[in-house]
Amino acid sequence: MSHLLEVDDLKVSFHVSSGEIQALRGVSFHVNSGETLAVVGESGCGKSVTAQAIMGMIPSPQGRVKEGRILFKGQDLTKFNKKQFRSVRGSEIGMVFQDPMTSLNPTMKVGSQIDEVLVKNQKLSKKEAKQKTIELLKLVGISDASSRYSQYPHEFSGGMRQRVVIAIALACNPELIIADEPTTALDVTIQAQILELLKKLQKERNTSIMLITHDLGVVAEVADRVAIMYAGVVVESGRVEEIFENPKHPYTWGLLNSVPKLESSEKERLIPIEGSPPDLFAPPKGCPFAERCPFTMEVCLEHMPGKEVFSENHQARCWLNDPRAPKNEELIAAGRE
Amino acid sequence: MSQPQINIDHLFRPADKESLHSDKIARPYESYGKEVIRKVVKNKMAVFGFVLLVVIILLSIFGPHMVSHTPSKQNLTQGNLPLSSEHWFGTDDLGRDVWARTWAGARISLVIGFAAAIIDLIIGVFVGGVSGYMAGRGKTGDRIDNLLMRIVEVLFGIPYLLVVILLMVMMKPGITTMIIALSITGWVGMARIVRGQILQLKQQEFVLAAEKLGTSHAKIIIRHLLPNMMGIIIVNLTFTIPSAIFAESFLSFLGLGVQAPTASWGTMANDSLGVILSGQWWRLFFPGLMISLTMFAFNAFGDGLQDALDPKSK
Amino acid sequence: MSEYVLEVQEVKKHFKMGARKTVKSVDGISFAIRKGETLGLVGESGSGKSTLGRTIVGLYETTSGNVLFNGENTSNLNGKEKKELSRQMQMIFQDPTASLNPRMKVGDIIAEGIDAYKLLRGKERKERVIELLEKVGLHADHAKRFPHEFSGGQRQRIGIARALAVNPSFIVADEPISALDVSIQAQVINLLEDLQKEQELTYLFIAHDLAMVKHISDRIGVMYMGKLVELTTSETLFQDPLHPYTHALLSAIPVTEPKLRGTRERIMLSGDPPSPLNPPTGCPFRTRCPNAIEKCGEEMPKWKEIKEEHWVACHLF
Known part of the structure; x- marks a missing residue:
């Protein structure tokens, strides 16, 4: 089966004065058409770098793709030059960032910014573009679209701006939207609105969404499949139910445990993951989570675990799933709660 | 990643976690100062400017002693001699050695430049600091800020030539008068920059934290605000020094600055104006060259420093 | 002495924007916190919760109203008494990067309050810094390092x-975890809970x-918009919220598990919060409120205790 987007063993490094930071150390995942893949992880785990690599926006000359392939509809994006990236970015992959202000031009009318994309990529006339823009603004839930058309970004609230950015991303009917923390800067009531909007648009247009987030609540709301990243590798991936109900990696257990349960009425102590993520300046040779893991074995410190496959979609990289690992079911059950 | 080929069966047992310490700091530490120096060194123009500056300063100290002639020793029989092994930069109409005079003049220029810049710095940082810090601190605070800023605006509006001429009339012309004249209006630029920086910095949470912990106003300014704007202050200095040097030369050239027979780049250029057409080019060329080189050196170094202090640069 | 550590009475904090406009960031708020209690304060950005926190600890002067600490009116005090009172109320800030001076060593940062109050000197000061570092789970040798060498959670x-260095009894924690990663948030929350037990601290915990x-x-x-609209125990707020804004806020929280998807009835608020420069008349929430009645535009509802421990400001009750 071919996927819309397939990232295969992607390695990206940044060179700074004091050495090399290995931001991605062999990342593999795929996005099927019409589905939402959530890429989850903490700051520095490489989730944003992955998005940058797909969009050809890794800051050079410090950063560069060292190895691996990014196949989008069968084409390898890592071989693309700047011009090819530009055409893909505008028309086939849409982008939504955390801070809507970085993707909007503050000195340009909101409508003109969407027009511009349409005129450039779809070769529409000015008049047609304006009509389409107003339709798009309505689509993303901006009331009074025709008068909003000629306002500037600063006249919009944070949530409204993010809607405009989504409208720009949708302008050319892209097959894939990459949304990097699209709701992190927004208030919870506005976040709910934007998530609803994304869900609705996906249903109507069958767009694929690669949603990058740190918020498991957002994942539980919208994702079909999940890839959990840690220290530059995907440690576990699977369908959203598999990840929440039958997680196979201690890091996933830790993430799920460290969020308070709204549903429970008792006041339970939170179970944090002790310590901090490793510095990718000098990544550990074994499992990157070994230092913080409650179940570390000697093998974890020495060797990177391979992929253990549990179902068609569900796989994890953890030595605990190896048949040779001692069956300390009790401990694991306690860790998983 | 494939499974390792070697036998790892025996490693499947709990690891000794005592030896692990995940809160350690792995990355080698580079202090802010070292980082700035590294970035400046990478910038060739900045390094060139810095080296040029050092050479000019060294020559201003040792230059006059490298020849047997003193800067003001006249020898009318040896007037207007061209460049030679005896007189490296030739002589002027009174037979004075231009090499010796050029470096003696450099002393005057550099002293005036540095002194004026340091006085600008002290007054500017004090006034700007107090003004920016007091702004928004109740009615009294706003009043102090307003008063100081009005003074700055008034001084900013007065052309400095006017002040200089006035001072020269009232006081004895010379280095001190020159420094006073340049500083009276010069500090306002620094004050404005410092005030702007302070207004920005004092919104930062670490300043609020210090205030909450009962740290005194003076200590907040000295320990929290000034150290975080040192970069901008230093960059500003590297631009005020050359402008003070240029002002000195310009005023001396007009006859408003250092008075003859004291050598300064400005007075030397002025002296040689009348003879430039008669072919003694060296009398104007060397002081002029030195003014240009000094300005260039400061600006090249200052630019590099500014880039290096920008946290966004790598 | 009253049972409350902190009493906030009709506190207002208005900011002048230009010559004529005023932003009423905090507009007549009253509540009280008991000893050893944690009072949470929620609201969206721009609701004035951080301004309220800063006003309570004295970083901002109140426009009107009183803040009573252990029964004493903080604005009536002067000099030494004021400084002593100020010591007991401390604050933890939101941004772990911006709240530490990048040019100071961690040891000096921690000892800042010790120095300002001249509590300890020399060897004792050093020992106290190490004790504090260990108390929050760091190491003695971290004192010599600079803030940028630490991760967000460590900062x-x-x-x-x-x-903690100045032995406060009341701490305002202003969004202390919102800039931290999920796995680190729990560490900091647990630390705050342990310290509360150990040192009988009282918290005002601001978060979204x-x-x-x-x-x-x-x-x-x-x-909401500078006003307190509801105040009650945590359980009651989540089980039996009264104010329509609280309803909307709670319904917007994402589910915690995918199988609960769609089980939560969403109250989608129409539009955005109004501009603080030009607030609506009467109740500030009426422009987005699904249950607004005519009276809401005419007067601001009173802040009243509907049931025991359940305060609300809404004309519907």
């Missing part, structure tokens, strides 16, 4: 140690993450 611990606020707080206050 927040340094901020907590700095506040409702699940975390529910976890740490005994009671929760909900703010």
Whole structure:
């Protein structure tokens, strides 16, 4: 089966004065058409770098793709030059960032910014573009679209701006939207609105969404499949139910445990993951989570675990799933709660 | 990643976690100062400017002693001699050695430049600091800020030539008068920059934290605000020094600055104006060259420093 | 002495914007916190919750109203008494990067309050710094390092140690975890809970993450546009919320598991919060409120205790 987007063993490094930071150390995942893949992880785990690599926006000359392939509809994006990236970015992959202000031009009318994309990529006339823009603004839930058309970004609230950015991303009917923390800067009531909007648009247009987030609540709301990243590798991936109900990696257990349960009425102590993520300046040779893991074995410190496959979609990289690992079911059950 | 080929069966047992310490700091530490120096060194123009500056300063100290002639020793029989092994930069109409005079003049220029810049710095940082810090601190605070800023605006509006001429009339012309004249209006630029920086910095949470912990106003300014704007202050200095040097030369050239027979780049250029057409080019060329080189050196170094202090640069 | 550590009475904090306009960031808020209690304060950005926190600890002067600490009116005090009172109320800040001076060593940052109050000197000061570092889970040799060498969670611990150094009894925690990663948030929350038990601290915990606020707080206050609209115990707020804004806020929280998807009835608020420069008449929420009645535009509803421990400001009750 071919996927819309397939990232295969992607390695990206940044060179700074004091050495090399290995931001991605062999990342593999795929996005099927019409589905939402959530890429989850903490700051520095490489989730944003992955998005940058797909969009050809890794800051050079410090950063560069060292190895691996990014196949989008069968084409390898890592071989693309700047011009090819530009055409893909505008028309086939849409982008939504955390801070809507970085993707909007503050000195340009909101409508003109969407027009511009349409005129450039779809070769529409000015008049047609304006009509389409107003339709798009309505689509993303901006009331009074025709008068909003000629306002500037600063006249919009944070949530409204993010809607405009989504409208720009949708302008050319892209097959894939990459949304990097699209709701992190927004208030919870506005976040709910934007998530609803994304869900609705996906249903109507069958767009694929690669949603990058740190918020498991957002994942539980919208994702079909999940890839959990840690220290530059995907440690576990699977369908959203598999990840929440039958997680196979201690890091996933830790993430799920460290969020308070709204549903429970008792006041339970939170179970944090002790310590901090490793510095990718000098990544550990074994499992990157070994230092913080409650179940570390000697093998974890020495060797990177391979992929253990549990179902068609569900796989994890953890030595605990190896048949040779001692069956300390009790401990694991306690860790998983 | 494939499974390792070697036998790892025996490693499947709990690891000794005592030896692990995940809160350690792995990355080698580079202090802010070292980082700035590294970035400046990478910038060739900045390094060139810095080296040029050092050479000019060294020559201003040792230059006059490298020849047997003193800067003001006249020898009318040896007037207007061209460049030679005896007189490296030739002589002027009174037979004075231009090499010796050029470096003696450099002393005057550099002293005036540095002194004026340091006085600008002290007054500017004090006034700007107090003004920016007091702004928004109740009615009294706003009043102090307003008063100081009005003074700055008034001084900013007065052309400095006017002040200089006035001072020269009232006081004895010379280095001190020159420094006073340049500083009276010069500090306002620094004050404005410092005030702007302070207004920005004092919104930062670490300043609020210090205030909450009962740290005194003076200590907040000295320990929290000034150290975080040192970069901008230093960059500003590297631009005020050359402008003070240029002002000195310009005023001396007009006859408003250092008075003859004291050598300064400005007075030397002025002296040689009348003879430039008669072919003694060296009398104007060397002081002029030195003014240009000094300005260039400061600006090249200052630019590099500014880039290096920008946290966004790598 | 009253049972309350802190009493906030009709506090207002208005900011002048230009010559004529005023932003009423905090507009007549009253509540009280008991000793050893954690009061959570939630609200969206611009609701005035951070301004309220800063006003309470004295970083901002009140425009009107009183803040009573252990029964004493903080604005009536002067000099020494004021400084002593100020010592007992400390603050933990939101941004672990901006709240530490990048040019100071961690040891000096932590000792800042010790120095300002001249509590300890020399060897004793050094020992106290190490004790504080260890208390928040860091190491003695971290004192010689600079803030940028630490991760976000570690920096927040340094901020907590700095506040603890002067032995406060009341701490305002202003969004202390919102800049931290999920796995680190729990570490900091647990630390705050342990310290509370150990040192009998009282917290005002400001946040926008409702699940975390529910976890740490005994009671929760909900703010909207500079006003407190509801205040009650954590359980009651989540089980039996009264104010329509609280309803909307709670319904917007994402589910915690995918199988619960769609089980939560969403109250989608129409539009955005009104501009603070030009607030609506009467109740500030009426422009987005699904249950607004005519009276809401005419007068601001009174702040009243509907049931025991359940305060609300809404004309519907």
